[in-house]
Amino acid sequence: xxxxxxxxxxxxxxxxxxxxxxxxxxxxxxxxxxxxxxxxxxxxxxxxxxxxxxxxxxxxxxxxxxxxxxxxxxxxxxxxxxxxxxxxxxxxxxxxxxxxxxxxxxxxxxxxxxxxxxxxxxxxxxxxxxxxxxxxxxxxxxxxxxxxxxxxxxxxxxxxxxxxxxxxxxxxxxxxxxxxxxxxxxxxxxxxxxxxxxxxxxxxxxxxxxxxxxxxxxxxxxxxxxxxxxxxxxxxxxxxxxxxxxxxxxxxxxxxxxxxxxxx
Numbered sequence: 001x002x003x004x005x006x007x008x009x010x011x012x013x014x015x016x017x018x019x020x021x022x023x024x025x026x027x028x029x030x031x032x033x034x035x036x037x038x039x040x041x042x043x044x045x046x047x048x049x050x051x052x053x054x055x056x057x058x059x060x061x062x063x064x065x066x067x068x069x070x071x072x073x074x075x076x077x078x079x080x081x082x083x084x085x086x087x088x089x090x091x092x093x094x095x096x097x098x099x100x101x102x103x104x105x106x107x108x109x110x111x112x113x114x115x116x117x118x119x120x121x122x123x124x125x126x127x128x129x130x131x132x133x134x135x136x137x138x139x140x141x142x143x144x145x146x147x148x149x150x151x152x153x154x155x156x157x158x159x160x161x162x163x164x165x166x167x168x169x170x171x172x173x174x175x176x177x178x179x180x181x182x183x184x185x186x187x188x189x190x191x192x193x194x195x196x197x198x199x200x201x202x203x204x205x206x207x208x209x210x211x212x213x214x215x216x217x218x219x220x221x222x223x224x225x226x227x228x229x230x231x232x233x234x235x236x237x238x239x240x241x242x243x244x245x246x247x248x249x250x251x252x253x254x255x256x257x258x259x260x261x262x263x264x
Contacts, residue, residue, distance in 0.1 A: 005078050012071035012085065019064040026057030035100045045109055052107040059099050063092070150205050152244050153221040155253055157260045162232070164242075166221055167199050168208035172232065172240065174261050179233040182254045186227040187241060191215055215239065230254050 026033050032041040032049050033056055046052045066088055074081030153166035162172040183190060187206065191214045198208020204224040211217045222229060222243040228250055232240040244250045 005075050005081075008078050008081060009071040009074040012067055012074060012081070016064050016067035016071065019060055019067060023057045023060035023064055026053050026060060029053050035097075035104075041104075046107050047109050048107055052103065055103045055107070056100070059096065059103065063088070063096060066092070152249075153207070153242065155242065157256060162257070162261070164221060164240075166207055168197075168219070168221075170219060170240070172234065176234045176237060177232060177261060177263065178235055179231075179263060180254070180257050180261065181231045181233075182251070183229045183231055184227060185229060187220065187222040187224045187229055187243060189227070190229060190241070192220060192222075192224055193218070209238070226250070228254075230257070232257075 030049070032043060032046045032052055034041045035056075043049060070081055070084045070088065073084060151166065153164050153169070156163040156165070160174050162174075162177075164170050164172070191212045192206055193210045193212020193215065195206070196209045196211050196217075198206065198210055198220065200206050204226065206220045206222050206224050208220065209217065210220050217238050219238045219240045222241050223245050226243050226245060226247060228243065228247065230242040230250060230253065232242070234240070242250070242253065244253065
C-alpha cells in the first residue's frame with residue numbers, strides 16, 4: 001500500500017475518533033445531549049433521558065464504525081475510500097439529521113412547548129456549508145493526486161544520470177546501470193506483481209515499488225497494458241521499468257537512452 005493510501009486512511013481514522021467521542025459522551029451523559037452546535041436540550045424536553053442518550057450514542061457509534069471501515073478500505077483502494085467518504089459526508093449527514101429528529105420526536109415531552117432560538121435555527125445551514133466545503137476539499141486533493149499519478153513520467157538524460165520526474169520519481173546514476181533493454185511486452189505480460197508502496201489508481205498507470213516472484217523487487221513507471229517496455233537493470237538496486245502511453249514515444253526514449261548512456 002502506498003503513502004497516499006495510508007495518509008487518507010489516517011485522516012478517516014482521526015475523524016472517527018471525534019465521532020466516537022460524541023458517542024461515548026452520549027452514553028455517559030446524565031443530561032440530554034444536543035445535536036446542533038450552539039443549541040441545548042433542556043431536561044424537561046425529554047421524557048426518558050437515559051434512553052434518549054443511548055439512542056443518540058448508538059447513532060453516533062454506527063457513524064463512527066462506518067468511518068473506521070472507510071479508513072480500512074482506503075488502505076487497499078483509495079478510490080473506493082473517497083467515494084464512500086463523499087457518501088458518508090453528504091447523504092450520510094442528512095441521514096444523521098433525519099435519525100436525530102426521529103429520536104428527538106420519540107422522546108420529546110408533549111407537556112411543554114419550546115421555542116428554537118434564531119442562532120439554533122441557523123445552524124443546519126452552516127453545517128451544510130461546512131459539509132460541502134469538506135467534500136470539495138477531498139475532491140480537490142484526490143483529483144490533484146490522480147492528475148499527478150496518471151501523468152506520463154518525465155525522463156531527462158543529464159550528464160551523468162537519468163532523472164525520472166514522477167510520483168515515486170528517482171535519479172539513476174550512469175555508473176549503476178548494467179543494461180538497458182526494450183521488451184516487446186506490456187508490464188501485465190512481464191508480470192507487475194504486487195504493489196508494496198506505489199500508485200495504482202484509475203486506468204492502467206502503475207508507479208512506485210512492486211514485487212513479484214518472477215522479477216523480484218522493481219520500480220515501475222508504466223502503462224500496464226502498453227508495449228513495449230523499457231527495462232533498466234542496476235547494480236544491487238531495483239530494476240526500473242518504463243512504458244509511456246504512446247508506444248512510439250517509448251521506443252524514441254529507448255533510442256535516446258542507449259545512445260547517451262555508456263554501458264559496461
